[in-house]
Amino acid sequence: MKLTDKILNRTSLTPFYTFEFFPPRTEQGFHNLVSRIERLSKLDPLGVSITWGAGGSTKDWSLKLASICRNEHSIDTTIMHLTCTNMQVGLVDDALRAAKENGIRNILALRGDPPRGEEYWIPTDPRFTSAADLVKYIKSTPEFGDYFCVGVAGYPDGHTESTADEDAQISHLKAKVNAGAEFIITQLFYDADSFLRWHSKVRTAGINVPVIPGVMPIQSYASFMRLTKLCGTRVPQQLLDQINPIRHDDQLVKDLGIRVAVDIVRKLSQNNIQGFHFCTLNLEKSVQKVLEQLRWVGVHAEQHNMLISVSPDHPRSFPPELVITASDAAASASYSLREIHPGSGAMNSAGKGELTSAGTWDEFPNGRFGDSKSPAFGVNDLWDSGLGVTRQQALKDWGLPTTTDDISSLFLRYLKGEAPSTPWSDEPLQSESLPITPHLVHLNSKGWWTVGSQPAVDAVSSEDETYGWGPKGGYVFQKAFVEFFCTKADVIMLQERIQNRGQGWLTFFAANMMDDYMTNLTEEGSNAVTWGVFPGKEISSSTIIERDSFMAWKDEAFGYWTQWGLFHPPDSATRKLLESIRDERWLMSIAHHDYKDSNALWDFLRSE
Template identity: 55%
Template sequence: MKLTEKIKASWSPHPLYMFEFFPPRTDQGFENLIARISRLCALNPLAISVTWGAGGSTRERSLDLAGLTQTEYGVDTLLHLTCTNMELGMVEDVLRTAKERGIQNILALRGDPPRGEEEWIAVDPRFKHATDLVKFIRSSPEFASHFCIGVAAYPDGHSESTLDEDAELAFLKDKVDAGADFIVTQLFYDVDRFLKWLKKVREKGITVPVIAGIMPIQTYGSFARLIKLCGIRVPQDIMDDLAPISHDDQLVKDYGVKLAVDTIQRLTKESDVAAVHFYTLNLEKSVQRVLELLQWTGVPAPNHNKLIAETPGNTIHPPPETDKSNFLVTPSSATNSATLGLANIPPTEEAGRGELNNAATWDDFPNGRFGDFKSPAFGNQDPWGGPAIVRSDVLSWGHPKSLEDLTQLFLDHLHSKISTTPFSPTPLSPESLMILTHLERLTKRGWWTVGSQPAVDGVSSADEVLGWGPRAGYVFQKGFVEFFCDKDDIDAIERRVEEKGRGWVHWFAGNFDGECRGNVPEDGRNAVTWGVFPGQEIAQTTIIEKESFLSWKEEAFSIWSDWASFYRPGSEERQVLEKVRDERWLVSIVHHDYKDPEALWTFLFGEET
């Protein structure tokens, strides 16, 4: 059914709601997302929204996912479709396939080049803007009457636009006048600004339904990254609230739920938004909690009064001390695929206690880029497939023209002289300061570090630096480090692991050409971050295995391409960045003795320590 018809026919006393998902990177993630969507469909959403990767990069997975939700679950689906940088004829093919699968709703977007590319050679010249796609569908005898068309709007302004608000509103009206039936907004956190923007939209004569984009904050890291990529303005009071709890994933998640509830309640009272579009990041529990707290699902909200009354900084009494000596990993067990002797398959409804909560939350705390590749949320650095780097950051990195310049850039980040690198979108974390001298030594070698963590043996989950997840628990970490280095260095590392590793060290290395080396068994999985919490199964939030490493490797080398694309062809900067991309290797090294905080570094530096 067309979304505008459903909105018009609704007798709901509150705005309707829909859930956005992106196609997972892995087959296991795709299968688990289908199960997740089926559970959320029980909440009776207006529709399921499925994203489309830049340049059609997720075409098959997007169509498969949209087709399943539409045909298998009978839930109306909104398929995103970009029009620029698409191969000739792809737009018609996608619309035809969508029509065959019963999909009636399209979100028409301009789109971006695929990551690491400035443009595609085969570009359909008919489509330069979303307006062109709207006009094409509306003028086509094959598609005009079948599709209900939505378009995007940006209450905080488009991250790549230099236009003022009036000019952007004029473009929005052009899209509506071309035949768009409804508007979906980019996520926002400044409600006052949104309400003023919506008033201007209506004053412009735009009367179609507006669906407001809401993204409950999941973790501080993902929040910081996405607001930067999307150019989202965040009120200072929200940033002030998050600052003291940014290290505590559970408190951040709770705050995100409460903030989303407050935002939606204001929209319900003070605007005519027709529906709420939840950016789920392929997670489910926060969205479910928001709807329960709003009392929109018919299901009583657990701890409703507790969550609404909570404020950041409440005192939590620590748990009694427990014996953690039984967590020691021996060299023989470290080589097993079941690290720590724990089951590595995430809990499901069948495997757990029959609770929705169990299947809904096993991947609730994705810690760093190495989450569980079976998770639907795995690899969500940018779920819309856009560029990983913004121009303002490039300017702050200077103009690297040599390997020495690059080494200095990474050192400047370690010394807090610059707040970001292409691989680290935030300043150096307090956790990294614990191993700063080791990271400096590696970087001075020309081994540019892009990820690391210290070994941790049972620190309180409430610890301000190392803690994560629910309070009253304990967290553990194996030391690991990631860096870029030359092939000769890879050969030396391989020899050292064979001669000195003694079963305690696992490693991967890969390059731009697709080569991969290492000593992890084909089905081996290294849980390098895990938490033990009262009344819960052990949570393994950072798991490094071949599939997750290869996925990260692909993204890491595309970042070098993205960075190089900011400089003109033939320039010294572009040549050095592309040379690094083509010749260097990405390395990930884990030491399993987490009870010795110096074990990894003693192994790497040998007699130098």
């Protein structure tokens, strides 16, 4: 069913809501997401939307997931995102035809990432340079025009890549509507007053299609900071003042995220905003708790509908007696994790007991080393933003390397604080890495380019400013590990050294871009390298290295060599160097299990 028809034909007195999901990184994660969507469908969303990776990178998974939602779980309003920039010729038509064949009638038409290197970018379909082009094409093509309901994105806080003022950006939004867009879903925001001001200007500009605000409950401090930076989201100082003191306790951050989302939705509802789009990050409980606290689902929903129906001025607003305070919040989950950097994250692995229940076992944000069975495993950002920098910024920060020594120099400058980032780490080195920086310098000087590491930690307080995470009164532990790009000869040498002299203390994974793979673990083996012990809670293993998670990260890590190369002309020495490194090097991850000896891993790697 078309989304606009569904909105028009609604009979419920509560505002409607939709859920957004992205295709998981692993097959097991995909199957678990399908189960999660089935459970969330019982909350009666008006529809669900499925994201689309840059350049069609998730095409098959996006189509399959959208089809399952539509055809197996009776979610008759399924919205498939579709980006057009950097799409190969014909892929847009293929995607639209596949959506039509599967009964999907709603498309969110997006431009996607801009060509960072312009003529250096991959070949694209010349028909599409903007979302407006895609909208116009769909609506003007007889094969698609009457069949699809087409929506577009709105940017209450402004588009990160636009230098135009707000009025000009609203004019661009109107151009997309004039091209045939029938609804608008906005980028995430955290300032309700600012959204209402923007929404008023949108209506004044003559844009009368449904505008559905995007709401993302905060899941962790690290993901919140990263996503708001990527989206250019304005974060109110009051929210920063609330989240900074609790940034190490993921449960408190999640609880705050639920309260903030409830407050935003409530304020907008009281101002006649009648629909909301929840970005779930493939997680379940936060969105469910938001809806419960709003009393849109559960035992209070019927009472809520009866009460709001008597409000003559705002028939769907909240009466005062239904205002819910923080003390009404649902009981929090029983464990707490964190994200680490670079390229890694945190979640709980499935174990025994209550935490393995389908709705809660992975409810803390996932990342590099989470459990690959999680639907949210490996999420870095929602829109596959790649390196997240412009070509100009890349040239400024990373230069024009033409030799492997130049690559080593970049990594060394980063470790010494002289370069602000690398393609694998978009933030300066964390304080956690300072004790092992001399060791990392040694490895990079050898041409082993490090993209992830952590020191050994033995029972440090969970309140420690550098290493602490989770609730107060706990202790956290870490095994030292490091991962780096190196030659195949280095991998073979280290494999032999670990086998002959490691005495069972070390495990490793190694792979190249073509999926050639080595390890000294069994097929099902995994390695928990970060865990915490907290009063009244099960042990939490927040950082796990196992085959599926390593291979998923391997694909992403090698992809950054490709994306870096695309900033440079095809025949340039820099482009050729980066592509040769991508094609010839291996990614290797080594962990040492003696977490009581802070130098064990580094001494082993220095030995000859």
